[in-house]
């Protein structure tokens with residue numbers, strides 16, 4: 048089998064057209080969706096993502112502000128900035144770019160963001176709501192993956208989904224979203240014994256490990272759907288995923304590339320969540 052490539056960039060653009068229409072509707076009601084991004088320190092990769100987020104906001108007619116803080120900023124100062132943004136009516140979404148410097152407690156920072164502005168979907172309130180199937184901000188990468196599958200026409204109920212990786216921002220929540228749609232879900236991680244035994248049972252395999260070329264043809268069942276969440280740089284400095292693309296694409300049914308797979312969907316769902324937050328702010332006042 049030769050896999051069909053899932054074009055995340057194209058699907059992201061299609062979704063952005065729908066989001067832009069909602070932005071126009073909200074503007075006509077007097078609300079322009081606004082996102083605040085806080086960037087601490089000078090991480091190169093973080094800058095690229097932050098720039099892409101700002102660009103996406105402006106293309107959609109939304110407002111965005113970037114707040115840059117020195118690497119040495121105190122936790123107190125960061126929390127004070129978040130408290131201020133929580134109370135700013137024009138700001139509907141607050142994103143604190145992760146990772147943060149070691150002297151800052153990431154959990155404390157995430158919990159300080161108002162759940163109604165937590166467009167990353169990282170606040171424990173939103174995670175709990177997601178787990179119990181309530182209205183919530185869904186984390187952008189997992190949500191983007193679900194939209195990719197939906198747009199590709201891949202049905203989920205009853206499928207065996209194997210997630211490799213158990214981070215709080217991708218692995219754990221994506222498994223939960225699949226469970227919410229009636230998949231059978233297996234989580235694998237660094238302590239899993241006989242990884243190929245599990246991954247070979249996957250109808251849908253999600254690779255979120257952070258190691259280039261970690262998933263090889265031997266891990267994959269014929270015709271499986273392969274979702275590559277990895278954003279790594281190889282020795283040559285080239286962007287690559289967690290999946291050995293060429294050999295796996297020969298065996299899989301569908302595969303997402305890196306770049307232009309899951310990444311563009313992450314930013315799109317961030318825009319979606321910010322617009323949703325702006326719409327919900329109208330219903331509150």
Ligand SMILES: Nc1nc(=O)c2c([nH]1)NC[C@@H]1CN(c3ccc(C(=O)N[C@@H](CCC(=O)O)C(=O)O)cc3)C=[N+]21
Pocket residue numbers: 093095096099142143144145146167187278286305306307308309310311312313314
């Ligand atoms: N609070 C927080 N929320 C995040 O959502 C968050 C974060 N922190 N920290 C960093 C990660 C990473 N991330 C990406 C978003 C888009 C692309 C993306 O669009 N990638 C393009 C390529 C971009 C390039 O050329 O580098 C692609 O895959 O086609 C990648 C990675 C969001 N993150």
